[in-house]
Amino acid sequence: MKQRNFYIIDFDSTFTQVEALDELARISLKNHPDREAIFQKIEEYTNMAMEGRLSFGESLSQRVKLLEANEDHLKQLITRLKKKVSASFSRNAEFFRKHADEVLIVSGGFKEFITPVVSRYHIRKENIYANTFVTNGDGQIIDYDHANPLSEEGGKVKLMQQLDLKGDLYGIGDGYSDFQLRESGLIKKFYAFTENISRANIIEKADHVTPSFDEFLYVNNLPRAISYPKNRILCLVLGDADPLSIELLKKDGFSIRHKPTFEEKYVADVHMILLANGEKIDPETLKRAVKLKTVGYLGNARNRVDAALCVQQGVVLFDDPKGNPRNYTFIPKRMIDFMNTGTTYLSSNFPNLQLPRIERSHRLIHIHKNVPGIMAKINTVFAKHDINIVGQFLMTNPEIGYVITDINTQYDKQLFKSLKKIEHTIKFRVLY
Numbered sequence: 001m002k003q004r005n006f007y008i009i010d011f012d013s014t015f016t017q018v019e020a021l022d023e024l025a026r027i028s029l030k031n032h033p034d035r036e037a038i039f040q041k042i043e044e045y046t047n048m049a050m051e052g053r054l055s056f057g058e059s060l061s062q063r064v065k066l067l068e069a070n071e072d073h074l075k076q077l078i079t080r081l082k083k084k085v086s087a088s089f090s091r092n093a094e095f096f097r098k099h100a101d102e103v104l105i106v107s108g109g110f111k112e113f114i115t116p117v118v119s120r121y122h123i124r125k126e127n128i129y130a131n132t133f134v135t136n137g138d139g140q141i142i143d144y145d146h147a148n149p150l151s152e153e154g155g156k157v158k159l160m161q162q163l164d165l166k167g168d169l170y171g172i173g174d175g176y177s178d179f180q181l182r183e184s185g186l187i188k189k190f191y192a193f194t195e196n197i198s199r200a201n202i203i204e205k206a207d208h209v210t211p212s213f214d215e216f217l218y219v220n221n222l223p224r225a226i227s228y229p230k231n232r233i234l235c236l237v238l239g240d241a242d243p244l245s246i247e248l249l250k251k252d253g254f255s256i257r258h259k260p261t262f263e264e265k266y267v268a269d270v271h272m273i274l275l276a277n278g279e280k281i282d283p284e285t286l287k288r289a290v291k292l293k294t295v296g297y298l299g300n301a302r303n304r305v306d307a308a309l310c311v312q313q314g315v316v317l318f319d320d321p322k323g324n325p326r327n328y329t330f331i332p333k334r335m336i337d338f339m340n341t342g343t344t345y346l347s348s349n350f351p352n353l354q355l356p357r358i359e360r361s362h363r364l365i366h367i368h369k370n371v372p373g374i375m376a377k378i379n380t381v382f383a384k385h386d387i388n389i390v391g392q393f394l395m396t397n398p399e400i401g402y403v404i405t406d407i408n409t410q411y412d413k414q415l416f417k418s419l420k421k422i423e424h425t426i427k428f429r430v431l432y
Helices: 011-015 020-028 035-050 056-067 071-082 093-098 111-121 155-163 176-184 213-219 243-251 283-288 307-313 330-341 374-384 413-420
Strands: 005-009 103-110 128-131 133-135 141-144 168-173 189-193 208-210 234-238 255-259 272-275 294-297 316-318 362-369 389-396 400-407 425-430
Touching: 005 011, 011 020, 011 103, 011 111, 020 035, 020 056, 020 071, 020 103, 020 111, 035 056, 035 176, 056 141, 071 111, 093 111, 103 111, 103 155, 111 128, 155 176, 168 176, 168 213, 176 189, 189 213, 208 213, 234 243, 243 255, 243 272, 243 330, 272 330, 283 307, 294 330, 307 316, 307 425, 316 330, 362 374, 374 389, 374 400, 374 413, 413 425
Parallel strands: 005 103, 005 168, 103 128, 168 189, 189 208, 234 255, 234 272, 272 294, 294 316
Antiparallel strands: 133 141, 362 400, 362 425, 389 400
């Protein structure tokens, strides 16, 4: 009988981008004359606990005392937290729906704000383990339930010992209390989640560093919203690019390297390149960048990037023909749209295709020379593999054809091999 898996997920700075008690303090102490000093103290207690420098129980007790919060503040907090769910968790809601029995939220936070946030992602209320507040008749938070093991030092370990789950347990979190589960031997692997915060002393103890939930799903071969984690997609920024351009790409989750020149060590693995105005790519280097999918140029790329060679290599080029030096976001946004949805809108060398993401489907991209009969061969491959096509979009120019196919069925790797083997294929990839 196959061993059952359980996924033990932290809430603060993992499922959400923020520490909820810190956010609650900013709401409840908004008009307090000493609010900045109190905010700093609360954050200090939080970090000390997360890094293992202060017992969790002591940290929690001190933070709750400083809050001066009530039930109305909690309602405001919940509204805020719903907008602060970590991007990689948000886009993988389908995983939680399919694995509702195996996902547990285990947190030193509080059910009063955790349950309304995670329940929207198909996580069952009975699988949410957290502390609870104590309030008075006026709805003022005055304490918390000290009998809850999660309010104590080593609380997650104590809780998991009580639950005594039978199967392989995997822990995902950003703090010391998450690592304690691994240290205790209760979980098989600990994944340090760094999408929102990276703690050096936690990373060095982890079995695997996961910059996103996509990465966790990828390394464990689990269903996911995108086929390849963005943190594994290398984006090379060359020259004096505006920080705003870089920040957009970084915020979307790509792995950024900002360099003055195109170093040889990046040629074989780079997926995206953003060039500052005035930079250029050597054609021979471009030919050897076999994983490259898109080039963005912050200005007019004429005589700087060989657009025709990009077409031959299946690389989509975005530039600003008018050379507006202040247009820092236009090019990165086009690159992001292409990587996320396959959209080539306003590309300077590819047929322009703009389309929305189709939920609960897989999107495949096939780039080929524009010769007769290619589409028939592509669809013959789909038919042989019993693939149901949800939508298919084709645009061509005199040199190439660019086709996007959305399918709603599972597939095997042999399908990919067959599509790649079609004569005149330039590049094929699975988008999500």
